[in-house]
Amino acid sequence: GAGVSQSPRYKVAKRGQDVALRCDPISGHVSLFWYQQALGQGPEFLTYFQNEAQLDKSGLPSDRFFAERPEGSVSTLKIQRTQQEDSAVYLCASSLIREAFFGQGTRLTVV
């Protein structure tokens, strides 16, 4: 595709609800990254995939967060039992060589 696509662009969830955020990387990009960007802050790394393998999940803040990329292309970030502190923009990036390309993000608001 032309760029990294994320959906939905906006998501409002009630506290305790589960949410799933989708990332469509640039076709052929091997590496995929998820970031969390809280209001007024820089993005913070969550997790990394190389093809379908999740090689680094050191940034996931709790066991309520998990991500998958079963066929090595589309990825889903799932947050269970959402809490107010999960409110943030979730960014996805994909990379082949020498540069990461970011999507527009999903803004999650937990009420």
Next chain:
Amino acid sequence: AQSVTQLDSQVPVFEEAPVELRCNYSSSVSVYLFWYVQYPNQGLQLLLKYLSGSTLVKGINGFEAEFNKSQTSFHLRKPSVHISDTAEYFCAVSDPSSGGTSYGKLTFGQGTILTVHP
């Protein structure tokens, strides 16, 4: 662990004036350095990156940055800004030895909001 400090949270400037956005990093090892720009409701776009070689790096939209190893800085500059440069700018570092994540597993600063006034 790596960290990045952007010394100014907001920088107001008049159109056609020069601007410098400051970035300092801390790392005990060599680093790759990046500047990204984020327009409202947009994703991050790479402006420029330093990997090795010449310490003066030129990027898109007339921006440049200088890597200073002794001062652990990577300040972003533009000699004459336009209204369209109004955006948030992020400095970031990564670990060159991390293989497949060298360009994507980034530690970002807190961001600097550049506002260009007519």
